Amino acid sequence: MNGMKPQKSFAHVPTDGANTAGGSSVFGGQAPSHKKWLTGIKENIWAYVFLAPALLLFGIFFVYPFVYSSYLSFMDWNLYNDAKEFVGLANYQALFGDPVFWKAALNTGLYVIGTVPVSMILALGLAILVEKAGKLKEFYRFLLFIPVVASIAVVGIIWSLLYSPAGGFINQMLALIGIQGPNWLNDPKFALVSLMIIGIWSAVGYNMVLYIAGLKGIDPQLYEAAELDGASGWQQFWKITVPQLSPVSFFVFIISIFNSFQVFSTIHIMTQGGPNNATNVVIYQMYQEAFQFFNIGKASALTFVIFCAVLLLTVVFIRSTQRNVHYE
Amino acid sequence: MADISLQHIYKTYDQSVTAVNDFDLNIHDKEFIVLVGPSGCGKSTTLRMIAGLEDITEGNLIIGDKLMNDVPSKKRNIAMVFQNYALYPHMNVYNNIAFGLKLRKMKKDEIEKKVKRAAHILGIESLLDRKPKELSGGQRQRVALGRAIVREADVFLMDEPLSNLDAKLRVQMRAEISKLHKQLQTTMIYVTHDQIEAMTMADRLVIMKDGVIQQVGTPKEVYNSPKNVFVGGFIGSPPMNFIRGQLAQDTFYFGDQAVVLPNTVRDRLADYQGKEVIMGIRPENMEIEDSSDETPGQAVEVYVEVCELMGAESYLHCHVAENRFIAKVYTQDEVAEGEQLQLRFDMKNVHFFDTQTEECLTLNHTAKEAGKPRKLATV
Structure with a gap:
């Protein structure tokens, strides 16, 4: 259409x-x-x-x-036989009446809020640092980009090991300073946070590369002019760098939201939405409904809801931030 | 307002490339100094060192009575206009001009007063709400100037500010900047590769080449008494003509032609008898021989290759033996291309240069000539 x-x-x-x-x-x-x-x-x-x-x-x-x-989304279908039965809005009713959906929606929201700003701020900070790194610039850039190209399966295994409650690297480090680390992936209080950390870690490299490109596009004379106008380094960052990077930031922001909304692989590999749906998110729930419970109608209804939510969010963000995005 | 003293300043990159070599100059308060030279001569680097955007490798920079080498740019109280204007693209004209004042935490109404005043001086009051991308080149240039004006800085630096403008606007802005200098009464240091800009605007010119100062002086001084072949060739349009030849007694021989030297010149060339020298003569110091004039020895027979009509004047591209040169003559003297004619050299205004060092051997001889009557009067 x-x-x-x-x-x-x-x-x-x-x-x-x-x-x-x-x-x-x-x-x-x-x-x-x-x-x-x-x-x-x-x-x-x-x-x-x-x-x-x-x-x-x-x-x-x-x-x-x-x-x-x-x-x-208006049908009842189990994927295996051809019989599709029209059920009207029943799938949507079932979805909105399902506490798991609301839990997954909340988790998705938390995941987006927890990963997007942090990964953006970290990416910008790292981009600035890496650009000032002199001869080791390329090396750092390579290092920070590895998570972006690393296989998700490998990433899952490595992080599972790091998060391992007994012999894991993170808890061993915490033990050195006298803190007893939690059971990261199996404690409902920490499981989602653990996944957010992985999400941030894997997104930072990509966002950083975009920010590096943005930084390279800023006319260095703007900084010289600002310096002569009396701006400190911090003021130059806020008055020159941030507004000049606004188109990049906007792009990174929208892309990051999409990506966070669609988080799936790490959850599938490491927690399967558990413990007790603590890490269940909308896309994972969709997968479960479709391919574990063979509830294609409900999964389709969920898909449609996600689509509408993302579309709405995007429109709202574009409308509300456009005024602060400066294209040359 | 301040004197600026640059004492034996060097700039070396990577310990091998010397961009500025022993730059030594005192700039007076309220003076309009123009650094001029071909690209890569170190003029911009010098300006950037004064601004603090570039470290000084060696030597002292003193502004007022303060050593500035290690003082950061923002504390030097210097305003600068950049070649590409460096306007903040995300701010409107008002905020571009007000930026420096806001950073100094000046009161809002005071900022407004200053911005309005600068906008009035520059005639950009109607543009204050616009973004830089909505302005023409000339308007951007004015905003950049406005940004510098409101700062009320001790020193105004300009790095080729007119080079991105079209020819007509350049002439207009040239005059406006000169006017602005008189109005603001600030020390200005202006960098350009355009010798016409340099000549028309400067109180004093600093001509540079390969990081080394070639000559410092008023436009008149450097024009009338170039210290070396480079300065003679760089200042003036068309440039000074250089003719290689032999000196014998009071006569300069080149090709099959000869001209007689005036006494003041001959005395200074005593050590060069029988040697090869370079004669420099400006295009306007030649004229087409009037057959009725009978002073012998000064007219040279030349072959006219091309005649360029400039308006009231014409440029004759001539050659004698291997020497090519340009003569500026009145258009009313009708000359045909390919014609053979007699050109009279005004020998009182010629200069002679060493073939090795290219230094002028007859420096200031024209000035001395002018000084003579005074000397006589005191006797």
Whole structure:
């Protein structure tokens, strides 16, 4: 459905152009609309040819799944037989009546709030430090980027070992300073925090690279001018660096929210949503409903709810932050 | 307001590349100094050292009576206008100008008063709400100047501030900056590679090449008495012509031509009899020989390759033997390309240079000439 929209608007542009050019003054504004359509397509045939692959992929991987899962959200289906029964809003009722959903939604929210700002601030701090690291710059950059490219399975195993309650590195370190570390992944109070730490650790490298690119784009003379204007290093950071990086920050912010919203692999590998749903999040719940409980209808309803929530959040964030984002 | 003293200043990068070599200069309070030279001559580096944006490798920088080498930029009370203006893109014009004042925790109404005043001086009152990207090059330039004006700094530094403007605007801004200097009564140090800017704006010029000062003086001094071949060739448009030749008694021979030297010049060249020297003569010190004039020995027969019409004047690109040079003549003297004609050299205004050192051998001889009557009067 969405895929059609750009086509329509595309077809309009050249027809208008032809009218203003005076070429179709004979027809004036009275030309039959199907004729306009035809001229539009004829004139833009090559544009459609070049757009076709992208539109095709967009259709197969976005429009079709979206429409199909919306359809499934009104069905009762167990994935294995063909019998789909229309149940109206029953799946949505079941979802909103399910305490696990509300727990997962809360956890997702906490996870997003806990990881996004921290990973952004850390990434910016590290980007600035790495840029000032002189000869070791490349080395640090490489080091901090490893988590981004590391296999999730390996990451899961390493962090499981680090978090191990008895012989794990973290608790051993804490023991050295006289603190008895918790059972990180199995204590409901700490399990989500443990996963947030991994989330931050794996996101920082990527965000840092984006921030480094942003920092390199700032005209160094702005700092010189600010220095002569009497700005301290701290003032330069707040008055030059932060506003100049705002487009990057905005991008990192939106991407980070998407990524945090979709956290799945680490949970799947390390906690399976436990203990007692302490680390269950919406995407993991969706997976459980679909592929463990074979409750495709409810999983689809959840998908649709997540889609709407992310869309709403994005619109709200874009609207509310645009004023503070400075594009040159 | 302050004197600035640069004492034997050096700037070396990576212990091997010397960008500024023994820069020694006293700049007086309220003076308009222009550092001029080709790109890479160290003029911008010198300016940045004064601003504190670049460390001084060796030597002392004294502003007022304070040694400034290790004083951070923000404490030097210096304002600077950058080549690409360096306006803060995310702030509107008002905030760009007010930035330095806000950082100094000045009262709001006082800031407003100062910003408005600067905007009035520069004629940008209507632009205060705009962002830099919405301004033209000339307007940005004014905002950059405004940012410097409100600071009421001791010293004003400008790093090629006009080079991004088109030719017409450049001429206009040149005059405005000169006016601004008179209005503000501040010491200004201005860097440019454009010798016309340098000549028209400076109280004193500092001509640099390869990190070394070639000559310091008023525009008139450096124009009339260039210390070496470089200065003669750099200042003036078209540049001074250089003609290699042989000296014998009171005559300078080049190709199959010869000119007779005036006494003041001949005395100074006593050590160069029979040797090769370089004669420097400005394009305007040649004129087409009037056949009715009969003073012998000064006219040179040249071949005109190209004649460029500039308006009231024309540039004749001539050559004699291997020497090519440009003569500036009145357009009304009609000259055809490919013509052979007689050019009269004004020998009172020629300079001679050593072929090895390229130093001027007849420095100030024109000035001495002018000083002569005074001497006679005292006798």
